[in-house]
Amino acid sequence: MGAGFLQANLAILPVEHALDFMRYCQRNAKPCPIVGVSETGDPMLSTLGSDIDVRTDVPAYNIYRDGVLDSSVNDISDLWREDFVTFAIGCSFTFEHALGRAGFKLWHVLENKVVPMYRTNIATRDAGPFGGDLVVTMRAFHPDKVDEARSISRRYPLAHGGPVFAGDPQEIGIADLGTPDWGDAPPDIENTIPVFWACGVTPQNAILRAKLPLTITHKPGHMLLTDVDEQAEIPVI
Amino acid sequence: MGAGFLQANLAILPVEHALDFMRYCQRNAKPCPIVGVSETGDPMLSTLGSDIDVRTDVPAYNIYRDGVLDSSVNDISDLWREDFVTFAIGCSFTFEHALGRAGFKLWHVLENKVVPMYRTNIATRDAGPFGGDLVVTMRAFHPDKVDEARSISRRYPLAHGGPVFAGDPQEIGIADLGTPDWGDAPPDIENTIPVFWACGVTPQNAILRAKLPLTITHKPGHMLLTDVDEQAEIPVI
Numbered sequence: 001m002g003a004g005f006l007q008a009n010l011a012i013l014p015v016e017h018a019l020d021f022m023r024y025c026q027r028n029a030k031p032c033p034i035v036g037v038s039e040t041g042d043p044m045l046s047t048l049g050s051d052i053d054v055r056t057d058v059p060a061y062n063i064y065r066d067g068v069l070d071s072s073v074n075d076i077s078d079l080w081r082e083d084f085v086t087f088a089i090g091c092s093f094t095f096e097h098a099l100g101r102a103g104f105k106l107w108h109v110l111e112n113k114v115v116p117m118y119r120t121n122i123a124t125r126d127a128g129p130f131g132g133d134l135v136v137t138m139r140a141f142h143p144d145k146v147d148e149a150r151s152i153s154r155r156y157p158l159a160h161g162g163p164v165f166a167g168d169p170q171e172i173g174i175a176d177l178g179t180p181d182w183g184d185a186p187p188d189i190e191n192t193i194p195v196f197w198a199c200g201v202t203p204q205n206a207i208l209r210a211k212l213p214l215t216i217t218h219k220p221g222h223m224l225l226t227d228v229d230e231q232a233e234i235p236v237i
Numbered sequence: 238m239g240a241g242f243l244q245a246n247l248a249i250l251p252v253e254h255a256l257d258f259m260r261y262c263q264r265n266a267k268p269c270p271i272v273g274v275s276e277t278g279d280p281m282l283s284t285l286g287s288d289i290d291v292r293t294d295v296p297a298y299n300i301y302r303d304g305v306l307d308s309s310v311n312d313i314s315d316l317w318r319e320d321f322v323t324f325a326i327g328c329s330f331t332f333e334h335a336l337g338r339a340g341f342k343l344w345h346v347l348e349n350k351v352v353p354m355y356r357t358n359i360a361t362r363d364a365g366p367f368g369g370d371l372v373v374t375m376r377a378f379h380p381d382k383v384d385e386a387r388s389i390s391r392r393y394p395l396a397h398g399g400p401v402f403a404g405d406p407q408e409i410g411i412a413d414l415g416t417p418d419w420g421d422a423p424p425d426i427e428n429t430i431p432v433f434w435a436c437g438v439t440p441q442n443a444i445l446r447a448k449l450p451l452t453i454t455h456k457p458g459h460m461l462l463t464d465v466d467e468q469a470e471i472p473v474i
Contacts, residue, residue, distance in 0.1 A: 015256070018256055019252070019255055019256045019259065019277075019322075022256065022259050022263075022274075023274050023276075026259075026271055026273070026274050027274075027284050027473060029471045029472075029473075030470075030471055034263055036263070037259075037260050037263050037264075039260075039364075040256075047264050047362060085256075125284060125473065127276075154470060155392075157394050157470070161470055161471070162470055233267075233391060233394070233398055233399055234266045234267055234398070235266075236264060236266075236362065
C-alpha cells in the first residue's frame with residue numbers, strides 16, 4: 001500500500017518550539033528531511049495533498065507528555081490545539097522502492113520484517129532543546145553492490161539520501177548488529193557489508209529528549225500517506 | 238573565486254517572521270533551497286563554516302526598510318539585533334560549475350555577463366506574509382542537450398535542482414527574452430531551446446513584498462562564500 005506515493009513520518013508540536021525544530025531538521029537533513037510543514041493551528045497539510053487532515057488521516061498516533069509515551073490513539077481531534085504545527089518528514093520507503101526496481105533484494109522486505117535500527121555515537125547538530133545521537137537503519141549488501149546502492153539512494157534527498165556509513169559497525173558505536181535498538185534482528189549473511197542510512201527515529205528521539213509538555217507523532221509503522229509522487233523532485237502537489 | 242565551495246544568498250530578518258519565512262522556503266524549495274539557518278541573535282553560521290560572521294563576511298549588503306531599498310553597506314555590525322535570524326540560500330553557481338565540467342558552454346559565463354532573470358506568472362506557495370510569483374534564470378541549449386542539462390542540475394537540490402520549464406517563454410508569462418527583468422539581455426541563438434531554472438531572486442522578492450520594517454540581504458552578485466564543498470550532499474561542515 002502506498003507504493004508510488006511519498007510516505008512521511010509525523011511530528012506535531014507547539015509553535016513555541018517549531019522554529020527550533022525546523023532548524024534542527026535543516027541542520028540534520030539526512031535523518032530529518034522535511035517534506036511538509038503546516039500553518040500554525042491548521043490541521044491540513046495542503047502542500048502534500050488535497051485533503052490531508054493530520055488529526056485523522058494517520059492510522060495511529062503516539063502521544064508524549066514531558067518526553068514520555070502517554071498513550072496511543074487513532075484520532076487526535078480532541079487533542080488538537082490552535083498553536084500546533086505539523087511537520088512531515090520523509091522516510092526510507094522511497095529509496096527502498098528505487099533499490100527494488102534496480103533489482104536489489106532487501107532482507108527485511110522479503111521476510112516481512114522491520115528494518116533493524118541502531119543508536120550510533122554520531123552526534124546530531126543541536127538546535128534549541130533538540131539534539132542527541134544519530135539513529136541509523138542497516139541493510140547489508142555484497143561488496144560489489146554498495147556503490148550502486150549509494151548512488152541510487154543519493155538521488156532521494158527527501159528519503160534520507162545516501163548512506164552515512166558502510167563498514168565496521170563499531171566505528172559508529174554499534175556493538176552488535178544482532179541486537180538492534182528497534183526493529184528485527186538481521187541474519188548474519190556471509191560476504192556482505194553493512195550499510196547504514198540516517199533514520200527518522202532520530203528526530204523522534206530528539207523530540208522526546210526535549211521533554212516538551214505535549215508532542216504527538218505517528219505510531220512507528222503507521223505513516224502518513226501523501227498525494228505526492230515519490231519520484232517528485234520537490235514534495236509539493 | 239569560490240569555485241569548489243558552496244556559495245549562498247543571504248536573508249536576515251527578525252525572529253518574529255523566521256518561522257513563516259522558513260515555511261515559505263520549504264514550500265518553494267526550488268527557488269529557496271535553505272542551506273543554513275543561524276540561531277536567533279547569533280551572527281555566526283556555524284554549520285556552514287568555522288568562522289563565518291554574517292555581519293562582516295559578505296562583500297556588500299542591501300538594507301530594506303518597509304520593503305524599500307534604504308542603503309547598501311559593506312558591514313552590518315551596527316545594525317545587528319538580538320532578534321535577527323540569518324538564512325543562507327543556495328545559488329545556481331553549483332550546478333553551473335557541474336554543467337561546465339560536463340562540457341556545456343554557458344553564454345553569460347563565457348561573455349562575463351549576468352545571467353538573465355525574468356518574472357513569471359507561476360505563483361509560489363504562500364506562507365504568512367511571504368508570497369509572489371516565481372523568478373527564473375534562463376540558459377539556452379541545443380535541443381539535444383536539454384535532457385543532459387536537466388539531469389545534471391537535478392543532482393543539486395541545494396542549487397535550485399532541475400529546471401522548472403523548457404520551451405516557449407510565453408507559456409510561463411515571459412513576453413520577451415530580450416528584455417530580462419534583471420541581468421543582461423541574452424543573444425538570440427538559432428536552434429536553441431530556452432531552459433528556465435528557479436532563481437534566488439524569488440525569496441528576495443517575497444521578503445520585499447512582505448514589507449517588513451527591516452530586512453537585510455546580500456547585494457546581488459555579492460554572495461556568502463561558505464566552507465562547504467559544493468559537491469556535498471548536505472550543507473554542513
